[in-house]
Amino acid sequence: MVAGKTEVATDPSSKEAQRMVASNGSVTLPQPASGYTMRYAFISQRGFYPDSPDKSNQDAALAEENLGGNSGMHLFGVFDGHGEMGTECARFVQDKLPANVCSDPALLVASPADALTAAMLSTNSQLHAAPIDDSLSGTTACSMVVAGRKLYVANVGDSRAVLAERSERQGEGLVACELSMDQTPFRPDECLRVLKAGARVLTLDQLEGLKDPGMACWTNEADCDGDPPRLWSPMGMYPGTAFTRSIGDQAAESIGVVADPEVTITQLSPAHQFVVLASDGVWEFITSQQAVDMVARFDNPYDAAKALVAQAYKLWLQKETRTDDITAVVLFLDWQQDNEQQSQQQQQQAPLRQHELVRTPSKNEQASSVAVNAVAGL
Template identity: 35%
Template sequence: MGCGSSVPVEAVDQDRQQQQQQQQGPASPKQQGAAGNAAESAESAKAKTTRARRLSYISNDANGAAVNAPPGAAAPAAANPGGRSGNTRARRLSYVTNDPNATPNNLKYPGDAEGHEEQELEGGDEPTVQGQLAPEVSRVKNLYMRHPFDPPCPSTPSKEQERRTLRVNVACMSRAGREPGFKKTNQDNCFAFEKYITEDQSLFGAMDGHGPHGHLVSGYVKQHLPIILVNHLTLEKDVKKALTQGFCEVDRSLANSRIDCEFSGSTSVVSYLKGKTLTTAWVGDSRGVLGRESKRGWEAIDLTTDHKPTAPEEKARILKANGRVERLVDEMGQPMGPFRVWLQYAWIPGLAMSRALGDVLAHQVGVTSEPDHTTIDLTPQDKFIVLASDGVWEFISSKEAVEIVAQYDSAEEACRQLVDEAYQRWLTEEEGVVDDITAVVVRFIHPS
């Protein structure tokens, strides 16, 4: 597979523009108009500089050239994409490269069945589902509300399965982020199967893509993982083992697809409900949290922990595979942003998580698609779960998310309020820059 690419990250060099204007003397009306446009560009560049702190992926060498320096040495100046203005930008972006070829939004991949036409895929879109968008939500630009859709592999339920002891009310939302001066593609995706395989099973998931083709990767996972898991969950009695097999199979399928996954990948958090047993599997930093009502009030029970390369077990695996775990450095040699995964003698790929789907190059140095798991037997005090991308968790804690959702009886309204609150906090904290925001809210309806 070829090396992925993204939009150039060079910000406007205001100092150089000012020097040129001084040398040219007083500006004509036409030049003044051009200067006004430059000022607007500089203003948008200021907003761009806030984009890099939570970068999932950095590529500082679009050609993949090796850096002839020992692992402990400081990164060269080229490791700072876009100069001084790129420092903060490199802390947030999902992917940074110097290749001028922008991410192609029209990349396609073949359908599952032979003879099916290729489908164009974009982040935030869903497969065909039943039901209409909620009226109060459908008017919101770039906001997608999804109702549960039918099982991918329907079967005739038995009488026992029809007497399900636990029902669910589900809502999913994915809202595209914004980056002043950039056309933003939503790289998040989600799915929700209220009835999955049989009447007593449900499946829910959220994905957050990264890299130049991250929206395609997350879309591929959304389309294929639920189908792949049908086979494994049907044949394998061990649920954790079945989920692991499903994650690994979709990762292998991605590597053989027409999507360039060398520098692109996706997180995934999936919760599988069978009867009253909830099993959650995940890779990356998309999270799940359980809302539990107690005498002390609402409790937030984390179902996941972020897969960071600094965790002892994760770092040991990466080092054993001849990878490095270091922070990016700026032109002054100062570390910036989170710790990332690098090749031994090259400042690529720069992935800020230790587990993900796709990411072919990062998989060569210890990044894995094998998920972690948690299992909980639900009680009447367990009222709902929230699965979400880091667009939600960046400025909202698990407890805050639980308290927001707990205020609403409707899963749709709770999901909308959570996404809206996350969006507003991004606007407040990050000078107009907003990450993609996706949430799945599942309310449990216990028998009386």
């Protein structure tokens, strides 16, 4: 990991880790062979929990430069822990994932997408074997490898990666392009997959008999009124996860909660201005487009990440009596001028969207005939 960066977060008992963890300002990574310079920063803000004032930050951020000794290849990630051992689970993945991505050097160079997938699954197995009780605890994981002019994003859970893309069709504004898709019961394909695996999908009101359990009283997040659909075992009132994929959560694997990531590849061009990776503490009350509009106001990623986290924190306090842990990684792409001119010519000839879902469903995912192929826009 980058010296002086994520190491600050590895001691969850420290008061600093309980409040905020941040990169040392904006970090610059030249990518001369690819025609741009990357600048990145991250902020992780501990949530406000009135009933648990000493609760540690269960989020973690990752920045690993020159992955596996490969110049110009870098790994970034956001991990949102949950459950009693959520902090330990998020830190475990933060610590183990880089080495696992690099465990097969030839595969990493030949196919970063496959290397990310294998690393997610092996990290999940390692967590199960570790002296951490992950039966009802785990973490989401949204990880991204930057390799030259390609972005490889692997996602499990409801953290998210968003790319800001300049669109001539909409003037000089930036358009938010989601490089991952939240894996929750709100997605029909994911809901069907876990139902076929034996899960009960119910809100808390349905589980407690306050609403008809036979009715899908939610169709999207705006309709759930703070009571989202959750996954429950047919054997009892657990695990209650509001997501359909994660690392850890052993007890939920029997009802379809898997660590198999959805992976996308994006071909970068000078039309792409920056990337935001963030935990759902950001996305709960901020849309992808709103995040892009906010980040675009700043000329460095540190101030952008700080403002995004602060706005998310403010919105939580306006709408709830608490806040979630909130983490954002922001990466600016500063293109050389000749590449900018070339991009403007290309925009007039072809659409800019170049995102591709590259991985076929695993054995676990094939329980649903629609599986991951319904990822919109990919």
